[in-house]
């Protein structure tokens with residue numbers, strides 16, 4: 001039985017409260033609160049008006065693939081050809097395609113916790129077994145090679161990477177990424193590298209594992225998209241860059257499931273991936289300022305332990321000091337924060353991070369200030 005996405009269900013409950021007139025502050029959403037930049041919108045409108053409204057090739061139009069190849073080369077130092085690229089209805093579908101074609105029933109897939117729960121559910125859909133590698137704040141939620149190797153068995157087929165990470169904001173250093181590449185080669189693993197947050201970094205740059213050599217690129221599916229960097233969550237455009245046979249299998253699967261992603265959204269995405277990076281810089285810089293704001297405010301609350309996220313737009317404070325009495329776990333705590341503080345968050349259990357609460361800072365500074373103040377008051381009441 002598939003688990004429903006609690007992230008979406010909390011957001012739905014918060015929306016229902018909002019519809020009833022309750023002043024709910026949402027720190028639960030996984031999407032930028034900015035408008036899609038105007039040139040991207042204009043390109044899609046132009047595509048509609050010029051009749052670009054029919055089926056396209058299943059794996060995407062050539063000019064979009066070329067824009068993605070350009071992005072991968074310039075930003076990620078990943079080499080790809082048109083035959084390696086499959087455009088899908090969001091990175092989520094790209095990940096699903098990859099899991100379905102790479103995994104056989106009974107295969108084990110390594111997930112590095114805290115992780116985005118979709119990986120586990122998609123792996124299960126493919127009949128595979130998620131195996132969790134636990135990390136904690138002491139290493140900035142980064143795994144060591146030893147922690148990963150400990151979980152490898154003869155059934156291990158793949159490892160999923162997500163740096164920068166949802167929910168921890170962890171960014172794996174180049175050295176860590178190299179160590180993971182080496183162990184993937186040594187243990188004959190596929191790497192599914194979800195790099196959807198690659199541009200939302202606040203210091204060090206993200207390292208694409210497929211950039212580290214042709215041997216590791218030959219066993220890596222690099223997944224990306226425009227949802228987060230360009231505030232295009234509703235457009236549903238994501239991509240995978242994979243070795244040719246894998247890309248072909250993913251295309252054949254998609255052919256029978258959804259066919260091509262939306263034609264005019266693809267035209268908008270061409271514009272996005274070709275956009276000069278300084279045009280997205282204000283959004284990235286605003287996320288960085290919000291990160292500093294939310295972490296500063298959280299660190300003022302007694303007994304809250306929170307590490308500094310290096311990327312994405314989530315804080316993952318450890319609130320286990322507040323789990324007592326009727327607040328038995330982080331799920332109760334997130335419900336309590338919604339009911340009493342009217343702030344929507346996501347319980348860490350969803351990401352295999354019990355005792356933690358995920359707070360998205362894809363919210364205005366004003367809402368971050370108000371939201372954390374309410375949370376601080378609710379926590380103070382709990383400890384009184």
Ligand SMILES: Cc1ncc(COP(=O)(O)O)c(C=O)c1O
Pocket residue numbers: 030089090091092093116162165166194196224225226227233236237238
């Ligand atoms: C880690 C991660 N990967 C992938 C996605 C999905 O992105 P898309 O909108 O391109 O399907 C999300 C969205 O929340 C995410 O957090």
